[in-house]
Amino acid sequence: MSDVFDLTCELIARPSVTPEDAGCQQLIGNRLAAAGFNCEHLRLGEVDNLWATHGSGAPVLVLLGHTDVVPTGPAENWASDPFKPEVRDGMLYGRGTADMKGSVAAFVVAAEQFVAAHPEHPGTLAVLLTSDEEGDAIDGVRHVARLFSERGQGIDWCITGEPSSTATLGDLLRVGRRGSLSAKLRVKGVQGHVAYPDKARNPIHLAAAALAELTARHWDDGYESFPPTSLQVSNINAGTGANNVIPGELQVMFNLRYNPHWNAAQLETEIGALLDRHGLDYELNWHRSGEPFYTPEGRLRSVAREVLAEFAGAAPEESTGGGTSDARFIAPLGAQCIEVGPVNASIHQVDENVRVADLEALPALYRRLVERLLA
Numbered sequence: 001m002s003d004v005f006d007l008t009c010e011l012i013a014r015p016s017v018t019p020e021d022a023g024c025q026q027l028i029g030n031r032l033a034a035a036g037f038n039c040e041h042l043r044l045g046e047v048d049n050l051w052a053t054h055g056s057g058a059p060v061l062v063l064l065g066h067t068d069v070v071p072t073g074p075a076e077n078w079a080s081d082p083f084k085p086e087v088r089d090g091m092l093y094g095r096g097t098a099d100m101k102g103s104v105a106a107f108v109v110a111a112e113q114f115v116a117a118h119p120e121h122p123g124t125l126a127v128l129l130t131s132d133e134e135g136d137a138i139d140g141v142r143h144v145a146r147l148f149s150e151r152g153q154g155i156d157w158c159i160t161g162e163p164s165s166t167a168t169l170g171d172l173l174r175v176g177r178r179g180s181l182s183a184k185l186r187v188k189g190v191q192g193h194v195a196y197p198d199k200a201r202n203p204i205h206l207a208a209a210a211l212a213e214l215t216a217r218h219w220d221d222g223y224e225s226f227p228p229t230s231l232q233v234s235n236i237n238a239g240t241g242a243n244n245v246i247p248g249e250l251q252v253m254f255n256l257r258y259n260p261h262w263n264a265a266q267l268e269t270e271i272g273a274l275l276d277r278h279g280l281d282y283e284l285n286w287h288r289s290g291e292p293f294y295t296p297e298g299r300l301r302s303v304a305r306e307v308l309a310e311f312a313g314a315a316p317e318e319s320t321g322g323g324t325s326d327a328r329f330i331a332p333l334g335a336q337c338i339e340v341g342p343v344n345a346s347i348h349q350v351d352e353n354v355r356v357a358d359l360e361a362l363p364a365l366y367r368r369l370v371e372r373l374l375a
């Protein structure tokens with residue numbers, strides 16, 4: 001089998017469930033060092049990160065990925081051991097095949113081939129890997145990006161290998177991601193007997209109108225290729241279990257996925273003002289997962305569109321859908337960011353898989369992107 005296939009299998013055999021790296025980055029670092037890359041292993045907290053560079057100065061092109069995988073769930077639900085790569089009917093099965101050890105292996109092979117063919121290329125080709133993309137993402141790329149900004153490490157272009165394709169390799173080019181903001185709301189009331197409502201304050205009744213307004217609100221009409229901003233309530237809890245007790249408090253969790261019309265601070269202010277208008281006694285805790293980012297038309301996007309069209313046979317759909325990714329931490333450094341990777345139909349699922357033919361094509365696709373930008 002090919003180099004990229006073998007390396008993918010070696011990575012899958014390492015059970016690197018977040019935030020474990022299980023030796024993946026050592027293996028990759030050794031290979032990139034042998035190809036002439038300068039490798040810096042950044043152990044931050046419990047998290048391994050690898051920063052490997054070839055060449056110097058601008059422009060800086062980063063291939064961004066993660067070596068960690070999500071848990072397998074009960075292994076007996078898999079048709080084969082999730083950490084023993086297995087091919088059936090042209091598909092390679094195993095945890096991380098699509099998200100995203102196949103892409104990471106393809107980065108390595110593409111980078112090796114590129115520097116062998118262009119040892120004196122202009123600028124810097126870099127590979128940045130973390131073992132904390134699927135988890136809290138605190139000591140992963142978020143932390144590395146902070147170090148970069150202290151060091152003055154600029155990044156011009158970033159290609160993330162997240163599985164972006166829908167049906168065939170290269171049919172979708174991710175050009176941005178929505179922001180994500182989560183809230184835990186506690187509305188306080190006064191507990192009491194349902195027969196004596198004048199002696200209690202019912203937090204469910206008090207919050208109902210505010211929640212109705214919050215969930216009915218039209219936030220915007222979308223932005224460029226972004227869908228409209230959306231707020232979803234994910235949890236709501238109140239009550240003692242008894243039918244004759246007015247509860248003392250109500251807890252609500254909600255999340256916003258928002259386009260570049262908004263930033264987290266503006267949304268927090270808007271929602272705080274809405275709750276105040278309803279006269280609620282409340283506590284509100286926010287968690288900012290990442291601001292939206294968007295790569296407008298430019299060199300990276302036009303090169304990627306042409307290269308993907310060569311591979312897929314048609315121009316890709318250009319989209320900002322899906323969850324968020326580590327590119328959210330690289331974009332604020334001033335980088336144009338895109339995401340290109342294999343088909344995402346099975347990611348995070350039982351029997352995660354990648355088409356062997358797609359895996360075999362990936363190194364050439366990444367190498368072509370790098371050559372168009374740096375050679």
Ligand SMILES: [Zn+2]
Pocket residue numbers: 066099100133162163
């Ligand atoms: Zn991923």
